Amino acid sequence: MPAVLEISGLEKTYRSRRRGARKALDGFDMVVESGQVHGFLGPNGSGKTTTLRTLLGLIAPNGGRMMLLGQEVPAALPQVAGRVGAIVESPQFFPNFSAHDTLSLLADAGGVQKQRVTEVLELVGLRDRAAERVRTYSLGMKQRLAVASALLKKPDLLILDEPANGLDPGGIREMRTLMRGLAESGMTVLLSSHILGEVQLICDSVTIISRGRRVAYGAVAEVLAQHAGGGVTVRMESAEDQSVAAEILIAAGARVTPDHDRLIVSNVEKPAWVTRTLAERGYYVSELAPVKVDLESVFLELTQTAPVAGQARQVDDSAVAPAQGGWGL
């Protein structure tokens, strides 16, 4: 599938007289292929929003290359802007205009037909509240309006930064269905979110960023598989057997971590090796299952942002990946 978004070696340094220089993006790479829902994950302050703002021409990068829909940006942004719908960070609108006025003015500015305003208001569930001023809206309603504004121009690429912020559970599910439907209709969706369960459910591929660098990317299943480590959980008949089994497996070269009434065994080629190794010594497993990882655990592992008891993690305390280069290589 052709890439609709390619970022290579993107760099952005914020400079302040008081605080000096801070690298927000440090050679960041990213590729999003056409027709996918792509998750863009990272801890707070890792550079997600800076990446999106840079991509959309709101921030000038200090280095690197960016391509949107096959054209180099920011130079070609005026040509591709009509095909890219985006919401960046929290939804911001002029509070004294109604939702309808807000979208209608954007439609005028972008040369979009007025009929489309009604369509997107219907799509995001704001039809009956469209005449009310935005200042009366809840965060979730503003979020819906933001999504409506991004959908207004029927984009080929939809960039959504935390679209589920403030949405109620029904709204989150509607948003999920909407995004899947958009992807099925051929639209590419780039979704930045902290709701990792949602990302795992709806995204085809992900990029994980930490301290301005990419730490993982690829299809969701691949990323999960890469970090499952081929591990299995092993349960024995008794606690005594469990401790002996641990010693046997460690002696045979496996990495074993006791976890309550089971052992988590990693560094093994196949689950059958575990049963054979133990059976040869006269010990038989009562339960053997592959270790299941979810995106949240992979995220916490890769970014090293898992909470540690007794420690208050600071926003910049996350993993630093080695520098990479090239178009997603």
Add this chain to the structure above:
Amino acid sequence: MSLTKAEVRRLFKRRVTRIFLVITLVGLAIFPIVFALNSKPNSPEARAAAQAQADQAYRQAQVEFERMTAECEAAKARGETGLDDRYGPNCGADYGPRPEYYPAEQFLPYEFNFQEEFAPSLAVLSAILALAAFVIGASFVGAEWSTGGMMNLLLWRPRRLPVLFTKLGVLLGSILGLTAVLGALWTAAFWSIGRYDGDLGKLTAGVWQSLGLTGLRGATMVLLAATVGFCLASIGRHTAMALGVGIGAVVVSEIGLRVAFELLQVRYGDRYVLSTYLIAWFDKSITITDWRACQFAQTACEPPEYVVTWQHASVLLGVVLVLSVFGAAWSMRRRDVA
């Protein structure tokens, strides 16, 4: 073109624009209404009545003078002293009332004279419109920045300078249109007062040309105020930036500098004050007199003067305009949109 249309809609949908337009219209309407209510045409009957009042006043003054003179003479006969201090020399015989002290014009009701009074009224119109234009201009872009509207717009229209200058163009076009319409209504209102409740004066082609040029300078001032308000708010990315600078300039220039120059006895201190140049621009020139150079108690003296012309003013206002527009353009082009 679609952006221009959207920005015109946005400008007139904004509450600040609507509220300030209503306040401005109401404020401006008060002036012709007050003039219309107070101005009375000097008809022959009014002139005759005024003459009668003047004669009556003269007669009353004469009677009073004679009573005072008689009182003084009686006191003199009684041998009282110090009468010169109370009545003047010779019992005030040289200070008696004269008919020319009581002209009929003093007793005529106020009559508006279009030829003489319309030009100063244009200064009032321009000042009020300039104030409204400054606030509307500042709010038009300042609120867009502070509420995220500008960022949304740039996601649709990524060419920053065309977006900024389209907004500025829409603002100036709208303000110019409003100024032209209100200027025409203002002229018609005061012309009607002169025609039906006062005096038009001698309205030669030269008078109309002079009034037209005054109106043109006033309109330029209104557009300058709108541009500076817009650019300051765009540089600061908030309406408050423009309002703060505006208020600060008034306080520093019109109060701070005046007080400081007075204390330091700076010669022609007013030439460093902003309003001097605004007046010079509107009135073509302003003369600043150095009253401190003369000791009037000791000798007759012609105090030296310093003239600020509209050319001087145009240089200063031009510099302000260029700096504002350049600053806004630079800020729009170079700074990140966060």
